[in-house]
Amino acid sequence: MTIRVGVIGTGMIGSDHVARLSSQVVGSTVTAVFDVATERAQQVAGSVGATAHATWDALVAADDVDAVLIASPGELHPDQAIACIAAGKPVLCEKPIATTTAEAQRVLEAEVAAGRKLVTVGFMRRYDVGYVDVKHAMTDGTIGEPLLAHAMHRNASVPDSFRGEMSMTDSVVHEFDTFRWLFDSEIAAITVLPVKKSPLGSPELRDPQIVIFDMAGGEVVTVESFVNCQYGYDVRCEIVGSLGTVSLDNPRTTIVIGGNGRGEKVPADWRERFGPAYINELQAWVGALASGQAVHAGAATTWDGYAATAIAEAAVTSYAKGARVDIDLVEKPALYA
Numbered sequence: 001m002t003i004r005v006g007v008i009g010t011g012m013i014g015s016d017h018v019a020r021l022s023s024q025v026v027g028s029t030v031t032a033v034f035d036v037a038t039e040r041a042q043q044v045a046g047s048v049g050a051t052a053h054a055t056w057d058a059l060v061a062a063d064d065v066d067a068v069l070i071a072s073p074g075e076l077h078p079d080q081a082i083a084c085i086a087a088g089k090p091v092l093c094e095k096p097i098a099t100t101t102a103e104a105q106r107v108l109e110a111e112v113a114a115g116r117k118l119v120t121v122g123f124m125r126r127y128d129v130g131y132v133d134v135k136h137a138m139t140d141g142t143i144g145e146p147l148l149a150h151a152m153h154r155n156a157s158v159p160d161s162f163r164g165e166m167s168m169t170d171s172v173v174h175e176f177d178t179f180r181w182l183f184d185s186e187i188a189a190i191t192v193l194p195v196k197k198s199p200l201g202s203p204e205l206r207d208p209q210i211v212i213f214d215m216a217g218g219e220v221v222t223v224e225s226f227v228n229c230q231y232g233y234d235v236r237c238e239i240v241g242s243l244g245t246v247s248l249d250n251p252r253t254t255i256v257i258g259g260n261g262r263g264e265k266v267p268a269d270w271r272e273r274f275g276p277a278y279i280n281e282l283q284a285w286v287g288a289l290a291s292g293q294a295v296h297a298g299a300a301t302t303w304d305g306y307a308a309t310a311i312a313e314a315a316v317t318s319y320a321k322g323a324r325v326d327i328d329l330v331e332k333p334a335l336y337a
């Protein structure tokens with residue numbers, strides 16, 4: 001069975017996903033695309049033999065679309081995801097599910113009212129082999145009881161329009177989902193601490209920063225966020241347990257020797273570092289859809305998307321106040337138990 005996917009948003013990640021679904025994922029084809037940038041949409045549609053629709057609602061309603069992938073700007077995700085729920089079509093929504101907690105709650109309520117899970121949120125680290133190994137080591141007893149974690153999230157650079165609080169909503173948001181998933185626990189409170197500012201980057205950019213997660217189970221996670229580190233994309237973590245530790249480095253094995261040095265290449269950006277994880281994510285989604293499952297076990301659900309947005313909102317408050325902020329989630333609906 002081939003899953004016919006419609007893709008809303010053919011910008012950077014949307015066009016990458018179209019290419020993956022068309023040529024790298026087994027069991028899927030892209031039959032429809034939509035983007036307000038009509039020329040780009042037509043060009044992407046033409047490259048895979050899909051229809052470029054005039055509106056995103058027309059794409060959602062199209063008979064030759066079995067499932068929808070949303071890769072438009074984040075503030076559009078709630079309306080588009082809710083339209084997919086109303087049409088009874090499974091959707092893979094790129095993060096974030098919404099840019100405000102209230103909007104995320106609206107998607108949650110729509111899905112609960114529909115009575116079945118249809119939305120998967122695109123937190124691709126859950127499909128990265130390195131992070132999957134970390135989770136295994138945390139659950140198979142190897143490191144004993146996980147107690148705390150250290151993580152770093154460094155990007156080479158960001159545009160001048162990027163502000164310090166965007167580190168929380170655009171970058172550290174991946175850490176929110178990662179550590180909720182790894183510890184299988186909610187984040188109860190969050191603290192964002194400023195650090196001596198890098199002399200590089202725009203004068204308004206507060207960077208780097210330290211973010212502390214107090215997990216509901218008592219574990220503590222410290223994350224260094226540094227969005228203008230200059231040298232590349234560097235995402236790492238270490239979990240400390242009662243019997244040992246598990247750490248994830250940059251997954252590279254190529255050693256280059258020359259110029260009086262011996263070294264490893266650092267990925268340039270997230271597209272290079274997590275390319276295989278996106279393919280795994282799409283393959284898991286398409287494979288589950290082919291077997292009649294709209295949202296597969298282990299996928300980030302609307303609840304996970306809602307939680308990540310609520311934590312990001314609390315992190316922005318902590319950033320502004322310089323104080324620890326508690327995270328108050330609504331009661332978890334039974335649908336996500």
Ligand code: NAP
Nearest residue numbers: 009010011012013014035036037071072073074094095096
């Ligand atoms: P992007 O390059 O700006 O692409 C977004 C596209 O959507 C643009 O072509 C934009 O057109 C278009 N668009 C604007 N309004 C639209 C509408 N009403 N309906 C449909 N499309 C519309 O952004 P991106 O980097 O691909 O990011 C897209 C989403 O993916 C964001 O939510 C982002 O957070 C997420 N993302 C996730 C990851 C990840 O690691 N999981 C990585 C990157 C991005 P214009 O350019 O004309 O506005």
